Amino acid sequence: xxxxxxxxxxxxxxxxxxxxxxxxxxxxxxxxxxxxxxxxxxxxxxxxxxxxxxxxxxxxxxxxxxxxxxxxxxxxxxxxxxxxxxxxxxxxxxxxxxxxxxxxxxxxxxxxxxxxxxxxxxxxxxxxxxxxxxxxxxxxx
Amino acid sequence: xxxxxxxxxxxxxxxxxxxxxxxxxxxxxxxxxxxxxxxxxxxxxxxxxxxxxxxxxxxxxxxxxxxxxxxxxxxxxxxxxxxxxxxxxxxxxxxxxxxxxxxxxxxxxxxxxxxxxxxxxxxxxxxxxxxxxxxxxxxxxxxxxxxxxxxxxxxxxxxxxxxxxxxxxxxxxxxxxxxxxxxxxxxxxxxxxxxxxxxxxxxxxxxxxxxxxxxxxxxxxxxxxxxxxxxxxxxxxxxxxxxxxxxxxxxxxxxxxxxxxxxxxxxxxxxxxxxxxxxxxxxxxxxxxxxxxxxxxxxxxxxxxxxxxxxxxxxxxxxxxxxxxxxxxxxxxxxxxxxxxxxxxxxxxxxxxxxxxxxxxxxxxxxxxxxxxxxxxxxxxxxxxxxxxxxxxxxxxxxxxxxxxxxxxxxxxxxxxxxxxxxxxxxxxxxxxxxxxxx
Ligand SMILES: Cc1ncc(COP(=O)(O)O)c(C=O)c1O
Numbered sequence: 001x002x003x004x005x006x007x008x009x010x011x012x013x014x015x016x017x018x019x020x021x022x023x024x025x026x027x028x029x030x031x032x033x034x035x036x037x038x039x040x041x042x043x044x045x046x047x048x049x050x051x052x053x054x055x056x057x058x059x060x061x062x063x064x065x066x067x068x069x070x071x072x073x074x075x076x077x078x079x080x081x082x083x084x085x086x087x088x089x090x091x092x093x094x095x096x097x098x099x100x101x102x103x104x105x106x107x108x109x110x111x112x113x114x115x116x117x118x119x120x121x122x123x124x125x126x127x128x129x130x131x132x133x134x135x136x137x138x139x140x141x
Numbered sequence: 142x143x144x145x146x147x148x149x150x151x152x153x154x155x156x157x158x159x160x161x162x163x164x165x166x167x168x169x170x171x172x173x174x175x176x177x178x179x180x181x182x183x184x185x186x187x188x189x190x191x192x193x194x195x196x197x198x199x200x201x202x203x204x205x206x207x208x209x210x211x212x213x214x215x216x217x218x219x220x221x222x223x224x225x226x227x228x229x230x231x232x233x234x235x236x237x238x239x240x241x242x243x244x245x246x247x248x249x250x251x252x253x254x255x256x257x258x259x260x261x262x263x264x265x266x267x268x269x270x271x272x273x274x275x276x277x278x279x280x281x282x283x284x285x286x287x288x289x290x291x292x293x294x295x296x297x298x299x300x301x302x303x304x305x306x307x308x309x310x311x312x313x314x315x316x317x318x319x320x321x322x323x324x325x326x327x328x329x330x331x332x333x334x335x336x337x338x339x340x341x342x343x344x345x346x347x348x349x350x351x352x353x354x355x356x357x358x359x360x361x362x363x364x365x366x367x368x369x370x371x372x373x374x375x376x377x378x379x380x381x382x383x384x385x386x387x388x389x390x391x392x393x394x395x396x397x398x399x400x401x402x403x404x405x406x407x408x409x410x411x412x413x414x415x416x417x418x419x420x421x422x423x424x425x426x427x428x429x430x431x432x433x434x435x436x437x438x439x440x441x442x443x444x445x446x447x448x449x450x451x452x453x454x455x456x457x458x459x460x461x462x463x464x465x466x467x468x469x470x471x472x473x474x475x476x477x478x479x480x481x482x483x484x485x486x487x488x489x490x491x492x493x494x495x496x497x498x499x500x501x502x503x504x505x506x507x508x509x510x511x512x513x514x515x516x517x518x519x520x521x522x523x524x525x526x527x528x529x530x531x532x533x534x535x536x537x538x539x540x541x542x543x544x545x546x547x548x549x550x551x552x553x554x555x556x557x558x559x560x561x562x563x564x565x566x567x568x569x570x571x572x573x574x575x576x577x578x579x580x
Pocket of ligand 1: 205206268269270271297299300345347348349374376377397
């Protein structure tokens with residue numbers, strides 16, 4: 001399995017093929033459609049990430065020493081954003097997720113979504129994924 | 142009306158009238174003509190309208206959140222700090238006197254603008270939310286244990302939470318006027334809610350989430366039959382229609398300067414003299430006292446009783462300039478013009494397949510709250526923002542309204558007198574592009 005760094009670079013390269021925001025958004029929407037969906041029964045109140053105008057549910061499960069993330073959102077763009085994150089981080093070790101950088105989001109031209117006041121709560125999503133990683137890290141050790 | 146000229150466009154409007162899908166709305170325009178403002182001249186007064194967003198010319202349709210400011214208002218703030226900045230009501234020196242004269246001059250402008258009997262009935266606050274809290278926090282003199290406070294189901298959170306807090310504090314009961322499917326209040330239910338225990342009725346004049354104008358005169362008069370006090374949240378009405386406090390007869394009426402071309406951080410609380418005299422001050426400090434000793438402090442008279450501390454002097458003075466500006470165009474003209482935008486925008490949005498407008502009634506402000514098919518308002522808002530169109534998406538600080546209609550939120554386009562039909566056309570194109578991308 002490629003490292004987080006490698007996958008993130010791959011994503012940056014894919015996005016660099018587009019020269020306007022519309023194509024980038026269309027691609028992101030497509031990626032959203034390939035998101036490993038969270039089981040309907042897991043779409044509970046406590047799995048909703050706060051700080052989003054749209055609803056985002058995330059589930060994290062430890063499979064041997066790696067975390068598998070699944071997620072869903074009621075908004076398509078939000079789903080695309082979480083899909084990008086999960087593509088890079090799912091199937092990775094907790095320690096690597098904790099250490100993962102997020103500046104690739106900026107590099108793919110989605111910088112505006114990184115603002116902490118942005119209503120989609122990408123920052124909250126990142127925080128939540130890292131929290132799961134921290135929690136599982138203790139189990140792995 | 143000095144300096145502005147109007148074009149009476151009989152022909153264009155007639156054509157629009159007959160092509161419009163909604164004749165009842167168009168007919169409310171009055172006869173067969175609409176007043177056109179000298180929109181080019183007006184737009185030149187708003188420097189922000191020249192800027193670009195995401196590389197596109199800005200189209201600002203979030204006027205219900207806050208209005209833009211004309212140069213006349215911006216210049217006034219600069220003039221205050223440049224020429225006569227001083228604390229008011231305190232110094233004998235010339236500068237303090239000048240600043241005080243300007244600030245009190247602004248109070249007088251507010252008085253005249255809203256047909257308020259006396260300038261001392263104009264309390265300057267930091268905004269609409271502050272005005273509501275100022276009343277609610279002292280309203281235990283009006284609301285006793287087991288009394289009832291009536292609010293409506295279409296309120297902004299800032300006109301719900303302070304009353305919930307009051308009810309908790311005094312042991313009163315909060316009652317809610319339900320909203321009908323079309324966004325109007327259920328007035329039949331309202332009249333049934335009223336009884337001898339009703340102590341306070343609070344509703345907004347125009348709902349920010351739907352734009353529907355509530356029958357506030359009927360609500361106030363009915364409340365008064367039960368000797369209940371009334372507060373009307375005028376955040377959405379103050380900059381968009383002619384208001385007459387004496388004709389309306391509410392006990393309290395609240396407004397935000399930033400929604401009527403004034404700066405942020407300045408608001409208005411109007412009250413009947415007797416009501417304001419009965420209401421205890423909610424903040425102690427300088428300015429609001431008559432005499433202070435450690436045994437007993439006596440309060441100053443109106444309006445100072447409610448204006449503890451140094452107020453937003455620049456904000457108050459600039460709000461006066463905003464009122465001058467609105468007066469020059471004329472509130473009736475503004476209302477008529479904005480209604481024209483509403484009718485046009487409503488028809489255009491209805492042309493988008495799958496569009497559903499919430500609160501699509503005759504009596505409303507130039508606010509269109511809608512969704513397209515099952516698309517999330519957040520997705521649409523994000524795409525149209527990329528295209529330079531600023532609309533609001535979400536629950537608009539009115540979660541109970543969204544729950545009522547079982548939706549996560551809406552897209553809200555809210556117009557002001559400096560907007561144009563051409564801008565509405567651009568918004569509709571942007572919406573169509575968003576729908577294509579997202580479907
Ligand atoms: C109906 C209504 N009430 C209250 C408020 C709160 O006003 P402010 O934030 O200026 O205090 C608003 C502002 O959006 C509003 O639209």
